[in-house]
Amino acid sequence: MGDRWNRLSQSPTRQVPPGPPHDLTADDLFAEPDDSLAGPEPLDEKLRRAYYWLVNQAVISPFYDVEFSSGSPVSFTLGDAGATLDLPTEQSYSSNVLLPLLTLAVGGKCLLVGGPGRGKTTLAVLMGVLAGSTPADVRRHVQQGQPQLTVSDLVGLPLPRDLVQAASLDEVTVAWRGWLTEPVKIVDEYNRIPTKTQSALLTMVAEGYVESHDQVRSTTPPSGVESWFFTANDDGGGGTFPVIQALRDRMDVTVAALGFNSRFLDELVARVEAGEKPEDHVPAELVLSPDEQSRLRAAVRAVPIPASVRRRVEFFSSHFEFVQHGGRRFEYRTKDTVTTGGGRVPDVVDENTGADLAVDLGAQTVNSLSVRALQTLVGYAKAMAFFRGRAEVGLDDVAAVLPFALRGKLLPNPQHPRFDEGADRELAADAVSWLADLFEQSCRQYTSLGLDGDDPVAELLAQLGRGLDGVDRVEASRRLTAVEARITAIAGAGKLYGRHYDDLVALKYVHQRYTGYLAWLEGGRA
Amino acid sequence: MTHRAGHVVDDGVPVDDVAPPRLAVDLDAERAERNTVAWGGDAARWRHVLTAALVVQRASARPEQGHRDLSALAAWRSGVVGLRADALARLDRVLAGEGGDERPSPEAAAAALGLDPAHLDAFADGQRSDPFAWPPGRPGGLIARVGGFRGLGGPWQARPQWTAPLDEAGGHLLWVAPEAGTDGPPAGAELWRLDADVFGHRLVLLTDDAPAGGAVPDGGGRSGTVAQARSTVLLRWTSCLAFLVEAS
Numbered sequence: 043m044g045d046r047w048n049r050l051s052q053s054p055t056r057q058v059p060p061g062p063p064h065d066l067t068a069d070d071l072f073a074e075p076d077d078s079l080a081g082p083e084p085l086d087e088k089l090r091r092a093y094y095w096l097v098n099q100a101v102i103s104p105f106y107d108v109e110f111s112s113g114s115p116v117s118f119t120l121g122d123a124g125a126t127l128d129l130p131t132e133q134s135y136s137s138n139v140l141l142p143l144l145t146l147a148v149g150g151k152c153l154l155v156g157g158p159g160r161g162k163t164t165l166a167v168l169m170g171v172l173a174g175s176t177p178a179d180v181r182r183h184v185q186q187g188q189p190q191l192t193v194s195d196l197v198g199l200p201l202p203r204d205l206v207q208a209a210s211l212d213e214v215t216v217a218w219r220g221w222l223t224e225p226v227k228i229v230d231e232y233n234r235i236p237t238k239t240q241s242a243l244l245t246m247v248a249e250g251y252v253e254s255h256d257q258v259r260s261t262t263p264p265s266g267v268e269s270w271f272f273t274a275n276d277d278g279g280g281g282t283f284p285v286i287q288a289l290r291d292r293m294d295v296t297v298a299a300l301g302f303n304s305r306f307l308d309e310l311v312a313r314v315e316a317g318e319k320p321e322d323h324v325p326a327e328l329v330l331s332p333d334e335q336s337r338l339r340a341a342v343r344a345v346p347i348p349a350s351v352r353r354r355v356e357f358f359s360s361h362f363e364f365v366q367h368g369g370r371r372f373e374y375r376t377k378d379t380v381t382t383g384g385g386r387v388p389d390v391v392d393e394n395t396g397a398d399l400a401v402d403l404g405a406q407t408v409n410s411l412s413v414r415a416l417q418t419l420v421g422y423a424k425a426m427a428f429f430r431g432r433a434e435v436g437l438d439d440v441a442a443v444l445p446f447a448l449r450g451k452l453l454p455n456p457q458h459p460r461f462d463e464g465a466d467r468e469l470a471a472d473a474v475s476w477l478a479d480l481f482e483q484s485c486r487q488y489t490s491l492g493l494d495g496d497d498p499v500a501e502l503l504a505q506l507g508r509g510l511d512g513v514d515r516v517e518a519s520r521r522l523t524a525v526e527a528r529i530t531a532i533a534g535a536g537k538l539y540g541r542h543y544d545d546l547v548a549l550k551y552v553h554q555r556y557t558g559y560l561a562w563l564e565g566g567r568a
Numbered sequence: 569m570t571h572r573a574g575h576v577v578d579d580g581v582p583v584d585d586v587a588p589p590r591l592a593v594d595l596d597a598e599r600a601e602r603n604t605v606a607w608g609g610d611a612a613r614w615r616h617v618l619t620a621a622l623v624v625q626r627a628s629a630r631p632e633q634g635h636r637d638l639s640a641l642a643a644w645r646s647g648v649v650g651l652r653a654d655a656l657a658r659l660d661r662v663l664a665g666e667g668g669d670e671r672p673s674p675e676a677a678a679a680a681l682g683l684d685p686a687h688l689d690a691f692a693d694g695q696r697s698d699p700f701a702w703p704p705g706r707p708g709g710l711i712a713r714v715g716g717f718r719g720l721g722g723p724w725q726a727r728p729q730w731t732a733p734l735d736e737a738g739g740h741l742l743w744v745a746p747e748a749g750t751d752g753p754p755a756g757a758e759l760w761r762l763d764a765d766v767f768g769h770r771l772v773l774l775t776d777d778a779p780a781g782g783a784v785p786d787g788g789g790r791s792g793t794v795a796q797a798r799s800t801v802l803l804r805w806t807s808c809l810a811f812l813v814e815a816s
Contacts, residue, residue: 066607066650068640068658071600094718112746132746133717133725431725 085338086428089147092172092328093429096139100168100320101161102306106134107474108442110430124465141297141446142169142271144425146226146330147338149267150418151247151292153232153450155274156299163230165299166271167321170226173269174329177321180228183221187231189282193242197222197252197259211256218259222252225263225335232272232289234282244289265332267339294418296449298474345424347435350494355419355440357493357541358484361403362410362452364543366394373547377410388457397537399459403484404540406476408455411448419447437485445477452477498528499545506552510559518560525553573722573809575647575712577702577766581682583616590622592635600639608770609646618642621680625672634672637662641680647768649738652699659692698798699738699765700814709814711799714762714769715742717808723760723771728810729753730782731801735792738764740801742771742810743778755780761788764799764812 097103109115110132118127138154138161145152146169154162163184170180185196198218208214221227229235229243246252247270251260262268272293274285302310330338347355362377367390369379377387387408399405422443427435454461454469454476461470469476488494502525510518529549532542591597604614621638625631637658644655662677678685687703694701700711716722730743730753745757753759759778760771774788784791794800794815802811 065653066648067654068636068651071603071640071643071651072595072636073603074599075603075606090718098720 085334085341086431088328088330088334089143089338089429090431093135093140093143095325095328096143096165096168097136100324101139101165102302102309103136103139103161103300104303104306105136105138105300106130107300108135108137108140110134110438110442136300137446138297138299139165140429141295141422141443142166143172144422144429144443145169145271145295146172146269147428148294148342148421148425149269149335149339150294150421151270151272153272153274153293153296154299155276155296157275160299160301162273162299163228164320166226166228166230166273168324169269169271170224170228171321171324172329173225173335174331175224175226177319177324179224180226180321183224184228184230185221187229187234189234189236191235191239193239193254196239196242197246197254200255214255214257216254216257216259218252222246222259222261223263225265225267225332226269226271227261228271228273230273231275233274233276233285237283237286240283240286240289244286244292247289247292263332265335267335290450291412291414293450295422295443295446297446342421342425342428345427345432345435347420347424351435351437351440353493353497353500354437354485354488355416356544357488358481359411359416360544361484361540362407364404364538364540365390366397366538375543377408381409388455391455392457397539401487402539403480403487406455406458406460406480408453409451411452415448415451419444422447441478441481441485444481445474448477449473452480499548502528502552503548506555513559515560515563518556518563522553522556522560525549525556572720573713573716575767575769576706576708576710577682578610578613583610583612585612586615586619589615589618591639592632595635595639597639600643604643604646604648607643607648607650608768609643609648611646614642614646617645617680617682620682621672621676624679625676628673628676630669630673633669634662634676638672638676638680641677645681645767649763649765649768649770652695652765656692656695659688659695663689663692695766700798702766709816710811711766711814712764712769712812713809714764714812715744715760715771715808715810722808723773724758724808726758727805727808728760728801728803729757731803731810732782733792733794733797733800734761734789735796736763736789737796737798738762738769739789739792739797740764740799740812741774741784741788742801743782749780752781753778759785759788762801762810762812769812 109128109130111130112132115131116129120127142152142165154165156162167180171177198216200214200216204214235243246261250262251258364375365377365380365387366375368375368377380387380390391405423435423440426439426443430439432439456470460466469479505521529546532546588601589597601611601614605611618639621642625634625638640651640655640658644651659677662671662674674688675685678688681691683691690703691701694703715724715728718725724744726744726746728742728744729748732741734740740762742760742762743753743757744760745754747754757778758776759774761774763770775785798815799812800815802813
């Protein structure tokens, strides 16, 4: 039975024996191997082997919804409601296994949503075991969300003796709960936790420490990398207690635990008969040591994002901040101005009769992307590229993680005609597909606008970025004129979209820098 | 049914789950098994054939002799292609009766190779010129399935798209890439070298960024013919495995 669990993918580096192919002898067979030739296993290989062990041996998940294709995948139209099934040409992955694993790699926060019995907690527990904890410890340290859960239940209690004898709070010793410093922290059904306890949890998640009776404890494990896994059976604001927005916003990725495929019942039967749990059989060679965890995070962060990919992410994020009638001053024409001023973004979007709603991607959302959401997107795109063994982040890596990183953060505008009629109506409930489609539309716009080859605003920013050393008055004036000409060109187009808003704000910034520099030059000369 | 990498001579040959073999006192069986696995051999098969060979040897007049030779033959039989030349030289000395009391009996050597003793001479004769010689015969021309998708235990994340024989028996190059390319291997493909014999094979990654068109980097070997390679590699668009077959 052990063989069933311990079947591992062999990495190419492990299959390359040391030395040339034809010169081994019987004496070599009995000699001490030269370990210096082997070298440590690459961490991306280890991560991939962990993934394949998880999907092939541990969890029964035959879903390949994170698709990668070069060229056109074979596609089938099914049924009479426009369903299509694509067969990707490259290796594709199960989101409900891959995203938690990437969370472990980057030290992130993952929310697993789905009905009861879909393996959410099992997956989280497996991540804990992969991070080096024993299965028993991981299971013991799972925090079960329930309506009576107090802050003390979560973080620990002050010692009663100290409470009686202490003259001040700093003399009180707190018996901290053991789970606080685990590398993988699991909070089950977090939408059943009372609001006050959620606030304590938020401090831990956001700041990496916990406070009780004036005592502070860091939640960082020895590796310096901690990942959080939350589960919930509802992502629409339901549950015993509504999740506070700040805590919800801390979830780096949100992944749905997919259902069970009835064709794999035989494997389930085998497990029932054997009475086995996958977390008790994680192969030792897949477990990440604290040193490996910190090296893994550093290696992921080091994956570069080429300018061409970064530019498309910039373009995507530019759609969502601006709303035409959001305010009076140009900089304040944003959805945030509307929301913080007590208005309703959908109503303000409806007022904008000048823009084409089919082109204005920003009209599909009621909010914009936070800096945190963008940081998450960048981090997970790097992790995806690292996992796939790529030297740099590709557009497909960004597209693959974007729906999971922005789910619950970039919210649809329910009054947008797209969600109200036609074939796209189902996107109102399917956030992942909608976000994937939104990014695809944005990339199509980017291409049709020819921004890859001709991006005057990027050129002006790059010119400024090269510094002002040696730029004389004439050149500075010429650049100011170029900025103004660019603004005039945008103004001449008539219709204004989110991408123009970001460009115009950036052009104003460039203009300010040159204006200040010119004033300094002229002042210096005088 | 999902095909996995393996050699036809192993198909359907049972391997018992036996205890580590007990070798002569100066030989460390545990270390030999570790090395066998590190060189791509199958530990269970090594134990199985070596245990069988030791049973035969211990029934002979020199029970504690020849264990080094038998271990090498068993490691070769379990898939360590790099031991072929040394093991074949040892087999020749056994058959020639050279080496005196240090050599194992021919019957024990046959057991270490998983062969009927009646086939041992023919096997040695054939192997001197053809690394795929196997006197009991193989059904069809297939020698081995090599490579495979990484998620199922193989080394590749994409399919092998192009292949070329080298000028050594059992030597081939394989280009692995998501796309086939039109006029030859596409730029950026992984280039692998395959060295195979009847019992085992090794795949060595030469570069993960091969130039377009099939140029071979230094150290990758010299281009040859199917006749020189004594085999050819067949690729299927439905499989990440490459199929090594006898040269017709």
